[in-house]
Amino acid sequence: MDHLSMNRRMALGAIAGAFGMTLIPALARAADPAASELGFKPTKSIFTPAQRAFVAAYSERIVPTTDTPGAIAAGVPAYIEMMLGDWFTGNERADFIKGIDAVEAHAKTSRKKSFAKLKPALQDEIITEVMNGKVPGASTEFFYASRQLVVSGYYSSEIGMTVERVYLPVPGRYDGDYKYEGRVFTG
Numbered sequence: 386m387d388h389l390s391m392n393r394r395m396a397l398g399a400i401a402g403a404f405g406m407t408l409i410p411a412l413a414r415a416a417d418p419a420a421s422e423l424g425f426k427p428t429k430s431i432f433t434p435a436q437r438a439f440v441a442a443y444s445e446r447i448v449p450t451t452d453t454p455g456a457i458a459a460g461v462p463a464y465i466e467m468m469l470g471d472w473f474t475g476n477e478r479a480d481f482i483k484g485i486d487a488v489e490a491h492a493k494t495s496r497k498k499s500f501a502k503l504k505p506a507l508q509d510e511i512i513t514e515v516m517n518g519k520v521p522g523a524s525t526e527f528f529y530a531s532r533q534l535v536v537s538g539y540y541s542s543e544i545g546m547t548v549e550r551v552y553l554p555v556p557g558r559y560d561g562d563y564k565y566e567g568r569v570f571t572g
Contacts, residue, residue, distance in 0.1 A: 426463060426467065427463060427466040427467040427470050427471075428467065428470055428471055429470045430466075430470075431466050431469045431470045431478065431482075432466055432482075432485075435489065435499065436482065436485050436486070436489075437462060437466070438499070438501040439485055439488070439489050439499070439500050439501055440462045440465055440466070440485065441456075441457055441462045441501065442500055442501035442503075442508060443488075443500065443508075443512070443531065443535075444456035444457065444461040444462055444465065444535045444538070445457050446505065446508045446509060446512055447512075447531075447532055447535040447536070448461065448535055448536070448539045449505075453544070453548050453549045454544045454548060454549075456535055456538070456539055458544060459538070459539050459542035459543075459544040459545055460538070460542055460544075461534075461535055461538040461539055461542070464534070464537075464538030464541065464542070465531075465534045465535070465538060468534060468538070469481060469482075480527070481527065481530065481531070483522060484522070484523045484524070484527030484530075484531065486522070487520060487521065487522030487523040487527075488500060488511065488515055488520055488523045488527075490522070491511065491514070491520045491521070491522075491523070492511055495511075496511070512528075515527065515528045516528045
């Protein structure tokens, strides 16, 4: 056998090694102890400190602390930053950040303070203005996208799943080769 030939064992070893290499980044992130502290960990910093304060205050108004923890306690601001950094395209991210900056500028010109420093009632007024399309530079699409990120982040968190809602894991095992007869099940 010459040095260029390959047997089945070598081929399987090479395939397994190549597949294993693709898992290293995911395993490293999953094993990171800091990632489990908050639940969501952005892989890159997207926001300025002022934008981060805005996102925290804004998300807390969408899902406020009541008899259950709110958006900040659930780690929603970190979730939003993670989603923007890892999942949004460059254009989507830029549009979202323009929306944040537009709402922040509107708060400073109309209420003379940054959004995060306003009283909750004034924050609610501004959010309503954004929802109604009355804030220049912040479209209603920004409102719906930001609200969706807050809600999905909250209910993806441990707090959202176990404190706000009742988490009921489905018991039993998965049988991918289930023999069925008659009608087909849908999910």
